[in-house]
Amino acid sequence: MSRSHPQTVQSRRVFYIPGYDPIHPRRYRELYRTESAAQAVISGYDISLSRGDSKPHYGWKVDASIDNQSVHADVSVLVWSDIVRDSMDTSIAGTYAQLLRTAWTYIASGALRRLMRLRKGPVIAALYPVGMLLLQLIIALLGAWGAMAGTRTAFEWVMRSLISPMLPPLGETGMSVFFAAAVATGTLLCLVAGGCVAYFILRWFKTKDGKFFAYYLMHDYAYSAQSRGANPAPLEARMAQFRDAIAEALKGEVDEVLVVGHSSGAHLGVSILADLIRSGRVPEGAPALSFLSLGQVVPMVSFLPDAHRLRADLQYLSIRDELTWVDVTAPGDGCAFALCDPVSVSGVAPEPKRWPLVFSAQFTRSLSPERWAELRWRFFRLHFQYLCAFDRPLDYDYFQITAGPMTLGARYAHRPPSKSRIDVPVSKYTWIAA
Structure with a gap:
């Protein structure tokens, strides 16, 4: 110096x-x-x-x-x-929207491809929350599908075994109206059951993020990506x-x-x-x-x-x-x-x-x-x-x-740099602020 x-x-x-x-x-x-x-x-x-x-x-x-x-x-x-903390104060749906925006920013800009030329570890760490959040969504959708199938089976059994024997003859028009109402009711119950199960599965994963770190890391990468590298x-x-x-x-x-x-x-x-x-x-x-x-x-x-x-x-x-x-x-x-x-x-x-x-x-x-x-x-x-x-x-x-x-x-006056350091230009974007 x-x-x-x-x-x-x-x-x-x-x-x-x-x-x-x-x-x-x-x-x-x-x-x-x-x-x-x-x-x-x-x-x-x-x-x-x-x-x-x-x-x-x-x-x-x-x-x-x-x-x-x-x-x-x-x-x-x-x-x-x-x-x-303020940047992390988002809903589950908001976090999945962050996932899409962040992935698009890094992929469309070519930054992700160039980052992979440096070190695989941090890139894998960056992809981890994407994969983990998608896995959680798949599990939630599978749970929703199971809940909807179970609800439909239960509703059909109730209609067939309990409701139908109690109904007086309704005629062709009455049966058509009853059938349409039953289908609408059953569909609504299936959607409500599936939605509730999916929500509670996703909510459970979010409450356990201290172990999974998916939401935390997603918010981290999204914070920089939201302004494409500019500071908020x-x-x-x-x-x-x-x-x-x-x-x-x-x-x-x-x-x-x-x-x-x-x-x-x-x-x-x-x-x-x-x-x-x-x-x-x-x-x-x-x-x-x-x-x-x-x-x-x-x-x-x-x-x-x-x-x-x-x-x-x-x-x-x-x-x-x-x-x-x-x-x-x-x-x-x-x-x-x-x-x-x-x-x-x-x-x-x-x-x-x-x-x-x-x-x-x-x-x-x-x-x-x-x-x-x-x-x-x-x-x-x-x-x-x-x-x-x-x-x-x-x-x-x-x-x-x-x-x-x-x-x-x-x-560190006499400390040489590590011989295995990477000191070649890799970034696609090199222009700087005036």
């Missing part, structure tokens, strides 16, 4: 940007508390948490002693879970608030301001920091500015036709010397575009390009065989492993990055 900063840290301001998550941010505090304690035991350092200021951003304080150096960190979660207005307004918070921290007496973007939070972080630097809000003499993107899914958005802003921000951030940008993923994380350079694969890499430094957290090596076997098929848990303890840690340690005595730039 051309900017001169101290490479050691005694105080740090950390901003964590979650992905598409409707859960209260205390979840991240508890995750940090339990996993940092576990990593401290494994790695031989001391770390403790205390209550932070709840306003304007939910957070906590960290005090650590690592490599015989004391460090204090203030961690804040930049909350947009309320926006996520409420999210843009919230991002402006996040930018102001980071700008204020850069005026403080800390050694480093570290922004962490996880999953969908990574591409939010790109745009927030690009706007921050573009507007001249990183003054000379400010603390070191660092950006750590984890488990990113940037191509799911940047490959869409109208993601002009994101592509422009990726290009802009990739050449700036005001920050250090490190991108960490792992092939073991099936929900992330592992080792895909988000700037290059989006087709907007300038020359020369300096960021991000792309490398792997190497789950299969930094976790013991026993621990890897335990987590291997827990796909959503693995997507959060970047925020957790490793029982055989290598050079990636989330807690040393957020509470250790080195800036992100100093920690």
